[in-house]
Amino acid sequence: MADNTTLNAASIIGGDVIATDDLATLNGGAISGVKLQRVKLDYGDDSVARDVSDSYPLPVKSPVATKVVTDTAAVNTALTLTIPAPAAGLYIYLCKLVVQKLYAVIGVADGAGNVITSTNLPGSIAWTTEQVTGAEGSVVKVIDEDYSYAIKSTTAATAVTIVCPQQLQTIWRVTATYYEAV
16 A cells, blocks of 8 residues: 555545555554554644744753752761652652862862762762862862753662762762652
8 A cells, every 4th residue: 555645535636635654564563554644743832833843843841850858977977868769660860969078177188089979870870079178168069960861760769879988077968959750
């Protein structure tokens, strides 16, 4: 069977032609004699239509981060921020991560730096930060990531952790913004 279909051929000379595709399979099974109408997407308010194209892509709203968890460690102490496990079947989507250091006294320099690690994120994401001398009371933002596409946890119904190692004369503060979805 050929593509495209002529409508009203008997009552209108020539008839209207609509775009169709002659199907060979439907839902995984072989089929013949069935056509699928081809439809072009458009969007707009009532009585207004804009064809979707490269110049006018289909607008999509991203889910909104509705949850925030934050924690602060004591001086000279490691910090593990835990994003609580969602309900069965749901994943954590990390949208924003901010990690700050507050130097309680003059910060101690160490050329090795620090590695902040994670669990239940793809590839076990890790971030390397400096360990420089800092003035007492100064705050250094070492991670300020705003993910345009949220990072989906690897396992449903499982917590995500962000782990900051012990660093001399440092107080860690971590804030994560996220949402839960399938």
